[in-house]
Each structure stands twice: as structure tokens, then as C-alpha cells.
Amino acid sequence: MSVKKDSKWKRIVFHIILLISVVIAVYPALRVFGTSLRPGDSLHSTSLAIIPDDATFDAYKTLIFDKGFLIWLRNSLLVTFFTVVIGVSLASTAGYVFSRKRFPGRKSGLTFFLLTQMFPATMLLLPMYILLAQFGLTDQTVVVPFLGMAKAHIGLIIMYSSTALPLCVWQMKGYYDTIPESLEEAALVDGLNQFQAFYKIILPLAKPALVITALFSFMTAWNEYMVARVVMTDNSLYTLPVGLTNLAGQFNTAWAEFAAASVLIMLPVMAVFLLLSRFLVGGLTLGGVKG
């Protein structure tokens, strides 16, 4: 890590720049929080203050007890959990061979994964919907009763794991590139097979990258709504984003509730981000150094 000493004045300038930037970065999030605390009758205010004078948690109460928030939360958790598990397992294996092995089709495989990022979402959305419908994966029938998991959720899980996959594969490959190959060579000499060497030696070392990959998949599934809006038709199957945008109906939006829901959706993501921020530097290694 390169650490450079600066003169006192320079440091003050840096602090001022950073402070202003932090305010700009954080203000919108705080603003939503403030809105969520407003009572129903004072939504339009011309004050820049965050916490309103007559703050109340009413919106949260209505949201949790009167609207379907808890069911949407369960659906989102379900879809997100499986997306992360599938995304991480597929990306960690595929990224590994892209980094370590030389086989026919390696270069084109990597390019192929990059290419998939260039398809505009609109190009995939309609065919994807028709495809899922043909496989019965837009059905609202519940298949795993005690989890409340419907066929349509399985459709979403498949979609989300694959949208995040190309980026995750590149990301994992970039990190594996930084782990010395001599480690597996030693493991192979010690009698482990290729998969064991990968699973027991390399995978634990790749933890920072795994965390980032999990984070990417988590964000994809947790935040997506363009597809979910098309696939989900039943209120009880909504994921959070779909439920949230339904709160912001065409007319007469309950802004305080909307803001409260936004806060509740944002909080887990921000918490995860803050917890993992030490992994973000170093764990994020798109592409890496080797070709």
C-alpha cells in the first residue's frame, strides 16, 4: 500500500473535498428517511432539514401491518437466497477454469460471457417471458408450500442468476489470477485430485472475491424489477421492488409509506455493503492482469 505524506494545507483541502462529496453522496438516502417520518399531511415541505419536526413512525406501522410488506419480504429473501447460491457456485467454478486451464474455446468462452452484457435488456425481456411461459415458469402455483415458493419464483431465480453470471465469472477469474499456481501444484503432488485442489485449497483463499460475487448476485436479485413486474401477477407473490412500485400507484401515492418501504429495502443492502466494504478493495478485480 502506497502511503504518501502531504502538507497540512493539502490535507485540509482533501478533507473539504471529501466532506462535500460525502454530503452529496449521502443526502438523497437521508432525504428518503426524512420523508418516511413525515405524517400524512405535511408531505410537501420547503425545508432542507432531514428530520421533520413532527416525526412519526406511522408509515412504517401501516406498511408492515396493513400492506403485504412481510410477504413481499419473504418472497424477495427466497429469490435472493437461491440466486446468490446458484450465482456463486457457477461463477466460482467457471471462473476457476478460465483462470487456470488452457483448453480449446477458452478465449471465445470469455469473450462470449462479455458479449452477453451487450444485449439490450429489451431484446431479452419479451423472448424470455415467452420462454418462461412455455416452461410453465410464470405460473403462480405454489410448489414449495412451507416456503411459499411459486413456479414464477423459480423462473425469476433462473433469470437473475444468469444476468449476474457473466460479470461474476470475470470477477472470479480476475481474482484467481492473483493466487499463485504453485499452490495447486503442491496439492496435486500431495495426491488431491483437481477438484479437491480447487475446492480445498483455492476456494478458501478466494474468499474476498466470493464475497464480492455474492454481493453482485444479491444486488441483482434484490433490486430487479423490470422483469419481476412482467412475471409476477399475484399480489402475494410480489418481490419487494414490485410491491414498492405498486405502492406508488398511478394517482394518490402514499409518499410516506413509499419512502418507508424504500428505507426498509435499502437498509439491508447498505448494511451488507458497509459490512463488506473492506472486501470491496482488493476483492474487486475485474479482468485482472493476465489476458
Next chain:
Amino acid sequence: MSQSDENLRFTSALSNFSIKDFWREHKFSYMMLLPAFIVVLFVVIYPFFYNFRLAFSNLNMYNMRQFIQSDQLSYIGIDNFIQIITESSFWIILLRTVAWTVINVVAHVGFGIFYAIILDRDLMFKSIYRTLLVIPWAIPQYIVVLIWKGMFNFRYGAVNLLLRKIGVPGVAWLSQASTGFSAALIVNIWLGIPFMMMIALGGLQSIDPNFYEAAEIDGASNWQQIKHITLPLLKPVMLPAVILGVVWTFNNLRVIYLLTQNTLTNKIDILVTHVYRSAFEFYRYGYAAAFSLIIFVILLVWAISFIDYINED
């Protein structure tokens, strides 16, 4: 592995090629790749070819039901493509999309590297700054856009309140194309900086500090060190991120679509929002499919020439 190495291996493999050996050597690689490949095939490649089919048809609201029921399409050849390219709005939207992409990515990378360089220095509280600066990335995008939409409100929005405080009259951001486009740029630039900042920070940490020490001894100024050491060494790390950044920005549906909903609607459309509207608001599926294909080809051509240009450099 160098090119000649790979060639050598290729020729030796060719001279005593047998499927059995080939399979034994590469079985592990292909088995490990298979699951990822199947998923991507199912979700990306199949729809791609499906879309290809739709692009040559006149599928729309009126014959959609028939298509779902009987899989019947009436093909109209390349009419969709001709129609798109001869529309004058296509070229305007294309230009706007290019401007949108260039401004965004330059700002993302510029600010990203700028913050990374500051945060890489010896500063108090820098890990707190770093954590807080990542927050725009951590908020779900559709929420971000709706928040900013509120902040650009003429009377109650935070942006105008702030402007009035410093004595500038408020701007009706979302009622004209030019200010609306600036608003969209502000939102998207705000959104994209943290990603580039983190990539650049990771890159900075991989730079050997000895380079700086050597430069210091040679009497290089801070600025010279950044120009001659930091930026060139960051290049390989930033390149994949820049390529992805361009593709993502070019295809960014949410920011412009959500920001202009019920206000500017199609006045500041970029290519993808135009397609989304054609498909899901006007139900011109065939036209939208052809348009999507054109977008893909534009990006593909750009990516190939860009990567070639980089490799030659």
C-alpha cells in the same frame, strides 16, 4: 501464456489427436464450465435467436394473441430495419445516446480515479470516507431515480431549494429536454462513480510503492508521479471496467425511463428507452426486436474496434 506457446501446443495436439486424450485432458475444464454455460445458454442465447426471428416479422398488438396460440408469424423481411434507419429520429437518438455514454463514462472514470487517488493517500478517517462514498452504489437504482425525481421538483425539490438559498432562481428541471437531460446526467454520474472508484482503488493498491520512491528521488512532482506512474499502471485495471461501463451506460434503461415517466416522456430518450417504449407501450414487438438487434450490433462493432485499438497501442 504466449502466443507461440499456444501455437506449439496446438500443433502437437493436432499431430497425435485422439478424442479420448482430448477428453481426458480437458474433461475437468468443460465439466466445471458446463453449469454456467447451460444457464447462460437458456437465458441469453435462446432469447437472442428468438429475438432474431421476431425482428423480421410484423408482430404487434393485433397479431400477438394469434402468435402465442399458434406460433404463427408473418415475416416482412428487412422492412423493420429499413424503417428504423430511414427515420430521422433514429439518428438524433443515436447521437444523444453517444453523448449520454461519453459524458457519463468520462465523468465516472475521471471522478472515480480522482477520489481513489485522494483516498489512497495518508488521510485521517479515510476508511469512513470510503464507506460513505460507496452509498450511491448501495441504494437500489429504481429508488435512487425516484428520490432524485423528487429532488428535481420545481417547488419542493432539494436541488432548487439549495439553488435559491445561494441566490440562483430555481430551474424547471423536468419540463424541458435540455435541463431534463442534464438532470438525468447528474443522477447517472452520481450513481456510477463509486463502482469506478472501488476498481481504481483496487488498482492503486497493486502498484509497487518502489516506483514512487524512485520517482521521488528523481525529483518528480506529485502531478508528474500521477501522470507517469499512476495513470499508466491503472490502465490495465480500468480497461475492463471502462468497457463494461460503456456497455452498461449505453444500455441503461432505468434512469432515463423512470426519471421522465409522466413528465418528459420521450423527449430525451436514448436508444434502449425508445425500444422499451415501442415494445411495452406501443406493442410494436417486431420493430422493437429489430431495433434491439441494431443496438447490439452497434455495441459489438464498438467493442471489437475498441479492443483492437487498445491491443495495438
